[in-house]
Amino acid sequence: MSAALQSQTAPLLRVEGLRRAFGGLVAVDGLSFTVHPGEIVGLLGPNGSGKTTALNLISGALAPDAGRVVLDGRDVTGLPAHRLTRLGIARTFQLVRVLPGLSLNENVVAGLAFGREPAWGAEARSRAATLLTRVGLGGRDNQPASILTYGDQKRLELARALALSPRLLLLDEWLAGLNLTELRGGIDLIASLRDEGCTVLMVEHVMDAIRALANRCVVMNAGQHIAEGPPAEVLADHAVIQAYLGDDDA
């Protein structure tokens, strides 16, 4: 499917030669890949391979030292996060970030009020309530976000990201740390997003989720792109196994 998709459509996201160093450490080193509309692409790699930095460069949390980020044909390299958000890039965070002093509904309204299709007042509250139901937090609108369990915080964060009506959703280990039931629910939720045409770039260590969801995977190691392809192929790739497990085990 994805090969056909790629040849027919222009990429929604194109990353070219992206590079970012922190002092002497090159976290992302010449990374290039594309994400096509409607795809779920997994961004894989061992810890410290630069996945989260790559997401930060795409979402505008960090500016790249070199390289380009092109969203739907438009060069958006180095734009600040709020501009990229309004252009349709939404994300969740590896260390989950809810707004603890606000209610669940207000947390989602935060995503509605300033986004691509802004809403405010009664309309925003009702759309927020719908989104909360969508992620399985329905009817809890007035509870403070500070009392949520870890799994529920992740749901709330996703609802806030969806409130932005994203064209491209970046998930940074959104499924990590969930128990088995939550994980199954989470996978179904992402699958339903894909069925609605949402494009997703996900950093993930939960390989079952990658196998179930991703059309294609990009694998990084030490900041560089080392492999790309369908999950089954990529996970069997010699270089990938070597990157994850080291030489002796390969």
Next chain:
Amino acid sequence: MSNTALAIVLAGLAAMAALPFLDTGFWLALAISIAQYAVLATAWAMFSGPTRYVSLATAAFFGIGAYTVAVLGEVLPWPVVLLVAGVIGAVLSLLVGFATLRLSGVYFVVFTFGLAELIRQLVTWFEVNVTRSMGRYVFVEITQAQIYWQLLALFGALLALGTWLARSRLGFALHVIGEDETVARHVGIDTARAKVALFALSSVFMALVGAVMAPRWTYLDPAIAFNPSISFTVLIMALLGGTRSLLGPLLGVVPLALLFEVLTARFPNHFSILVGIVFLLVVYAVPQGVSGLLARLRRGAPA
């Protein structure tokens, strides 16, 4: 605040405008002091409350307003003088805001404290080297009662602004920034612009208070106008009252203004050390402020 609550509070302010007809001595002076700090602390909390950026620049804007009156008070009609003071406050806050609101935490605190000193030194330098005379006399035909009424009007306007802000997208943006600035940027909030906008609104009110209060001194020099203790007093009043609600700071202003009055009268030589102790007590004993305490009591949780 609901519209009804705002109307009741504004009606209360209107009723308090009758005070000068009852007494023009001690009580009016006390009321002026309270009204002055009410506007300053509420304006401070309007920016620093939701963003959690602790500003010590109150004295800078207050002093700018006061000095505008000292320079222009006799040259221009009073409303124009106020307008100029407000505009200068706004321009300065925009400059400072865009330069510093990228700083966070303690850096911002230190910078705002330094700002008041910097402006004080600049004014001093100007007076010494250009006008060649330190200190100015403020001769403006304004009665104590008129000062009081202007402060009440400012407070009313500030409460109306705060009520509107609490329902506006801008007010909500500030709240999100205070909760988590990274998230704020990633939900599409132009955090720099939102912060600067609020900082400017709050600073204009501070400059106006300085302008309104200037005629009370008759003599003004940089050390009086840019006295850093104004910044600290306002900060501690707002913290004692609580910054979560619009009327919260008032709950800190009234008791502390009364206490300072007593301390100045009874212990003039130990004023600073006693105020210092009050600061410590407030920070340790009521970290959420009186309004936070009341809210917790209302919810029935142990305070």
